Amino acid sequence: xxxxxxxxxxxxxxxxxxxxxxxxxxxxxxxxxxxxxxxxxxxxxxxxxxxxxxxxxxxxxxxxxxxxxxxxxxxxxxxxxxxxxxxxxxxxxxxxxxxxxxxxxxxxxxxxxxxxxxxxxxxxxxxxxxxxxxxxxxxxxxxxxxxxxxxxxxxxxxxxxxxxxxxxxxxxxxxxxxxxxxxxxxxxxxxxxxxxxxxxxxxxxxxxxxxxxxxxxxxxxxxxxxxxxxxxxxxxxxxxxxxxxxxxxxxxxxxxxxxxxxxxxxxxxxxxxxxxxxxxxxxxxxxxxxxxxxxxxxxxxxxxxxxxxxxxxxxxxxxxxxxxxxxxxxxxxxxxxxxxxxxxxxxxxxxxxxxxxxxxxxxxxxxxxxxxxxxxxxxxxxxxxxxxxxxxxxxxxxxxxxxxxxxxxxxxxxxxxxxxxxxxxxxxxxxxxxxxxxxxxxxxxxxxxxxxxxxxxxxxxxxxxxxxxxxxxxxxxxxxxxxxxxxxxxxxx
Numbered sequence: 101x102x103x104x105x106x107x108x109x110x111x112x113x114x115x116x117x118x119x120x121x122x123x124x125x126x127x128x129x130x131x132x133x134x135x136x137x138x139x140x141x142x143x144x145x146x147x148x149x150x151x152x153x154x155x156x157x158x159x160x161x162x163x164x165x166x167x168x169x170x171x172x173x174x175x176x177x178x179x180x181x182x183x184x185x186x187x188x189x190x191x192x193x194x195x196x197x198x199x200x201x202x203x204x205x206x207x208x209x210x211x212x213x214x215x216x217x218x219x220x221x222x223x224x225x226x227x228x229x230x231x232x233x234x235x236x237x238x239x240x241x242x243x244x245x246x247x248x249x250x251x252x253x254x255x256x257x258x259x260x261x262x263x264x265x266x267x268x269x270x271x272x273x274x275x276x277x278x279x280x281x282x283x284x285x286x287x288x289x290x291x292x293x294x295x296x297x298x299x300x301x302x303x304x305x306x307x308x309x310x311x312x313x314x315x316x317x318x319x320x321x322x323x324x325x326x327x328x329x330x331x332x333x334x335x336x337x338x339x340x341x342x343x344x345x346x347x348x349x350x351x352x353x354x355x356x357x358x359x360x361x362x363x364x365x366x367x368x369x370x371x372x373x374x375x376x377x378x379x380x381x382x383x384x385x386x387x388x389x390x391x392x393x394x395x396x397x398x399x400x401x402x403x404x405x406x407x408x409x410x411x412x413x414x415x416x417x418x419x420x421x422x423x424x425x426x427x428x429x430x431x432x433x434x435x436x437x438x439x440x441x442x443x444x445x446x447x448x449x450x451x452x453x454x455x456x457x458x459x460x461x462x463x464x465x466x467x468x469x470x471x472x473x474x475x476x477x478x479x480x481x482x483x484x485x486x487x488x489x490x491x492x493x494x495x496x497x498x499x500x501x502x503x504x505x506x507x508x509x510x511x512x513x514x515x516x517x518x519x520x521x522x523x524x525x526x527x528x529x530x531x532x533x534x535x536x537x538x539x540x541x542x543x544x545x546x547x548x549x550x551x552x553x554x555x556x557x558x559x560x561x562x563x564x565x566x567x568x569x570x571x572x573x574x575x576x577x578x579x580x581x582x583x584x585x586x587x588x589x590x591x592x593x
Contacts (some may be wrong), residue, residue, distance in 0.1 A: 108155045108174075110166040110214045120239055122148040123209035123218025126188075131224040137195050140207050142218065144178065144187040152177055153212030156191055161204040161222050166214050167592060171197045175209065202226045307433075311426060318422050325418075329411070336403070343396060350389055357382055456574060463576070471544045545578065 126141040144150055157169035171193065178187045199205060207220040263277060361378050541550045541559055545566040550559060567576050568583040572590040577583040 108172050108210065109153055109212050120216065120219045125207050125218060125220035128220045129223055131226055133227055134200065134225050135195055137192055138198065139190055139192045141190045142209060144189060146186065148217055150175065150178055150181065151212045155210055157208050157210060158205050159208050161206055166210050166216060170199055170205065199225050314426065322418065354385060354389065467544065
């Protein structure tokens with residue numbers, strides 16, 4: 101992004117003092133797909149004079165002052181600008197600096213004095229869907245609503261004045277006013293409840309879409325069951341055909357008996373009595389055949405009735421199973437959502453504690469590392485100065501006459517004077533001064549030196565006085581300017 105490190109000029113001017121019609125934003129989409137750059141097109145009317153420090157920012161809908169911008173870009177200065185001309189401009193926002201949530205935002209053109217000169221319609225950063233419905237309020241409607249609000253405020257003041265005048269005369273009117281205010285709060289609560297109900301209706305619509313998919317799957321299973329019932333019906337028809345074949349066999353047997361009776365009458369005319377008996381037997385068989393046929397018809401009718409009853413019972417069973425399955429799925433879905441919400445809450449709480457502790461440890465480690473580097477640099481610089489002094493002292497011409505002593509009286513050489521002929525004459529004095537030097541403590545923030553006999557509580561209080569604690573959160577700061585900016589950000593929330 102082509103932004104500079106400087107903050108854009110802002111002000112605490114509220115919406116009543118802004119002029120939104122001097123810059124007109126064109127071709128603003130209802131929503132932009134996340135992850136891509138967006139181009140903002142706007143028109144500078146003849147009522148505005150562009151300046152070098154003008155800028156275009158992205159604000160979340162509901163902003164109060166220009167300090168609440170999310171990101172910004174410096175507005176390009178027009179190359180050809182005349183007094184009464186309309187200039188078309190465009191500016192591109194990089195994807196890295198754009199919002200990542202699905203809240204509503206809008207473009208605002210702000211001049212170098214921090215005053216808003218134009219604002220776009222709201223838009224979102226999310227993927228395209230078919231169910232998006234965005235209600236846009238025009239500038240005229242906004243001004244009309246603001247005028248109505250002013251009228252209502254004025255009317256409210258008049259009512260308060262009249263209420264103060266009538267308060268001594270009629271206490272009942274004051275009670276009614278209080279009840280009206282409570283009812284207004286209840287209406288506001290009902291509005292919030294209706295908004296939540298709208299969200300729940302959308303969720304219910306999504307659940308109904310899922311239930312429709314499950315119903316389609318159940319319809320496919322019902323079709324498969326119908327195919328199975330058709331196969332069973334075919335098997336029953338085959339059984340019926342086998343019964344019909346048995347009836348035909350009985351008819352053939354009856355015909356055979358008739359032929360046999362004829363043959364017996366031709367062979368033996370004297371057996372008329374037996375023939376009579378055979379005739380009676382044949383009549384009985386035919387009557388039994390008729391009875392069997394009537395029974396077969398009644399059996400088939402009863403079978404059809406049973407089959408229809410079975411189909412009705414299967415349909416009722418399927419309906420009951422489908423209702424039971426839908427209720428079970430809804431219960432499992434609610435349980436899974438509850439479990440995920442609990443897991444999410446636990447993770448957020450745990451991550452917040454861990455992140456806070458890690459930031460405190462990193463902050464303390466950076467302070468100690470910085471102080472350690474400074475002490476090492478100082479020690480290295482002191483060693484170099486000490487070596488230079490020793491070299492200069494050894495090179496002086498009268499040094500050998502002043503330090504000439506017997507070899508038995510030469511003290512043990514220090515590691516620093518191992519390369520000198522007579523040793524370092526300042527070594528003992530340095531050791532003596534180091535021994536006699538009282539131990540000290542040094543503040544790691546302001547470098548103030550304290551004697552070692554200072555009370556630990558007093559030393560800790562001094563170090564703690566440099567650390568500024570935020571009264572709104574748990575963060576700590578060393579820089580006063582950073583601390584003031586942080587507290588000011590809390591005041592804007």
